[in-house]
Amino acid sequence: MQESPLIGVYDGPIEKKNSTYYYTNKIGGSQDLIPGISATYYRCALCDGILTHVVQIYCPLAASPYHRTINVFACTNPQCYGKPESWKVLRSQCLESEMKDINKDNQQVKQAPVFATDWCDEADDWGMEAEDSEAEICPHTNLDTAQTVTERQPDTQTAGPVDSIGLEGLCLNGSGDRECAVAPTAVPTFQSFYISVAEETDFVGQNNVEHANKLLKEYQEREGVAVGELESCEGEGRGEKYEKAEPKHGDAVFSNFMKRISLCPEQVLRYSWSGSPLFICERPSNIHQMEPPCAQCGSPRVFEFQLMPALVSLLRSTDLSSELVLEFGTVMVYTCRESCWTSGSNTPVEEFLLVQADPDQKLFK
Structure with missing residues (x-):
């Protein structure tokens, strides 16, 4: 069967307060946590700056019982552009049964009917129908010895506030991970926009x-x-x-x-689980050696999606006085082939990404 990637395009600003959830596909803003996942901010391995949220993709796999969301973060320090160490991609999952248990603990909060069969082979949207429902889901956050979670606070955005989880006081040391709980006001944030989806063949x-x-x-x-x-x-x-x-x-x-x-120059994202990425410059000769196996289960990783050059022009700070920008050609995300997950885990799984610079960025300005 000929491969037909799904194409993500800009679909308007997110303006309504607390209107996005873990199943919302979006640019910028703050990550929306799957219930049970602890809120954490991450630091750049190169300059120690706080990473900025770039995109959120809800992508449950066909025949899988898990809800599944992937968040991509990047450092906006110009000296870190094009270096994979300044990026981070995190995969979070949760079973429907676990969500029901969590919701019981949260006074039986209502949840939108989102199913894994709404995605991949049978999908024609990225959960957008679920976003239009009147469901009100409050992400559950676990308290542990490493961090303390405070009340929900909205981002301040010119395109509209988006919900976030605030943390105070504590950093994760010990393990050496570049993770930290910081005041929400210190987190750089891009303006937030919805992503809509279509098959590439729809543009032919x-x-x-x-x-x-x-x-x-x-x-x-x-x-x-x-x-x-x-x-x-x-x-x-x-x-x-x-x-x-x-x-x-x-x-x-x-x-x-x-x-x-x-066929669609304005595409900001291409999704094709276990498909083929679209390289913007010469493919590394040792690409297979560069893709490490899953650190959690040892399974090989497969290509899942990539960020496209047209996304760069949409990444602007919520603070109009800030020069927060991000430059790249394409960012290819590779995830665990088995999409392994430990039931009850409150920590996302870090995946692998490959960054390529754009040899002619001005074409997309």
Whole structure:
């Protein structure tokens, strides 16, 4: 079966207070905890700065009983751009039965009916229908000897406040992990936006391709690549000409990247569990050695999703006086093939990511 990735695109600002939950797919804001997961802030392994939340993806796997959310964080220090040590990706899971037990402890808070079958092979959205319901879910936080959780506090955002969990006072030392409980006001935050989803094949044959053709023509004029109009990309004549043409800079990988995303240049995310990533520059020759096995169960990791260059322009600080930005080409996330999880765990599992710089960032400005 031909691989058809799911494409994530901007779908408006998040303006309503406390309107996002662990099953909300979003850009920026603060992470929304799966019930039972403890709130923690993380520090950059390079500069010790506090990592900023970049995206949240609700992605339960087909035939799995677990709710499953992945959060990506990054350091906004320019000196750390492009370095994987300045990023962190965390996977959180919880069984439906565990949520029911947690909700009983929280005075039987109502929950939206979100099921694993709403995702992956059978999915055509990322839980967006559940977001439209009137369910009110309060993430449960566990108290332990390492940290103390305070009351829920909203973020201050120009695009609209988003709920967060505040912590006070204590840092996680001992284990050497770059984790810390800090005052919410000290956490840098990007403006928050919804992500909507469609299959990549949905964009094939669309008539509204002026923006895509503009980008391709600019690239053709600058690099001397015979790209042609988007409508004729699949034709044999133009298609063969494109494949045989060599860009001036010799970067055929980037040329292929541009051609592939031309169907939807505004895509901010590509999702294809156990699929193939789209490299923006030369694929590392030792990519398989770079992907370490799962630290928890030892299983190999598989590609799950990647962040795209168009996301960069949306990552702006909630503080208008701040110059908080983040630069990258693409960020590829690899997760445990077995999606292992210890029942009752309150700590997310850290996964692996690969960061590639964009050789021509100005195309996406």
